[in-house]
Amino acid sequence: MKTLEKLREETLALLEYNCPEEHRGRAADLVEEFADDRIAANVLNEFYSTVPDAEEDAVLDLRLVTRRAGLFLLCAMTAAGKSHLCLASMEEAAILGPLDHGPGDPEILSFFGFADNGEFLAKHAEADRLAQYRPVGMDPALCPVCGAADGEFHVLGCPVETCPWCAGQLTACNCRFEKSGRKSFRGERDIDRFAQLLEKKGRVPFRAADERPGFLEEKPR
Ligand SMILES: [Zn+2]
Ligand SMILES: [Zn+2]
Incomplete structure (x- = not known):
């Protein structure tokens, strides 16, 4: 990019x-x-x-x-x-x-x-x-990296996405390798396969209130 x-x-x-x-x-x-x-x-x-x-x-x-x-x-x-x-x-x-x-x-x-x-x-x-x-x-309601809105899923690969297995950062923790049984991802097929595992486990949607400081203050009261 x-x-x-x-x-x-x-x-x-x-x-x-x-x-x-x-x-x-x-x-x-x-x-x-x-x-x-x-x-x-x-x-x-x-x-x-x-x-x-x-x-x-x-x-x-x-x-x-x-x-x-x-x-x-x-x-x-x-x-x-x-x-x-x-x-x-x-x-x-x-x-x-x-x-x-x-x-x-x-x-x-x-x-x-x-x-x-x-x-x-x-x-x-x-x-x-x-x-x-x-x-x-x-826009405080949007993920600053991928643009997903509050409550939506991140674009896959967004570094803000939380891992549903360990609650760490999905792009940084080791779960993607442990769960898929691969040492590295090569190409679309590996990514698709991991995406399926992730869907099955249940992805963690973007929560502006937790992940964007200031989101709550800027809401209309
Ligand atoms: Zn995102
Ligand atoms: Zn993890």
Whole structure:
């Protein structure tokens, strides 16, 4: 995975080519604003790498459509007045298409709890009504590393996840080797097999109150 610094540099370099000169300043400001947030940084990098609709444009605003278990649907609003629906994780991002077309893909729709594209559009087709996207690190209800929300499971491999066997740190304790009978994990199959053992035992969901200091104070009273 690229470092945040590398992502930032690359996105700023791409801006020089794929963003109209008159909007470059504001577009660069947005890249800087979200330079420490992997979700937004991945979206912006993907946007200026792929250049949706094959024309220069500038992302001036990011809105949150919805999120679940470390996957985010964002809306990138541009200088040309377009609203692009983007799917992002801590690892990567994809531009799905115009917001008012919806994700279309049944797998994405069902992951986020929509019965179909129609239900998505009824709720989220208007970009102006979407909430501002806030960096994951600034939202006390989210795991700062993987973006899972309070009560959700972490993205597998997140170092914040607690081990259900020993209550230690799942990525650091020895349980993954002891339980799977392997000395090291090689490739997807080992990870999948361990994930099954973990599911069977019962994973420990993210608890913001225990794992994010300050979460309780920031709740509305
Ligand atoms: Zn996490
Ligand atoms: Zn353990």
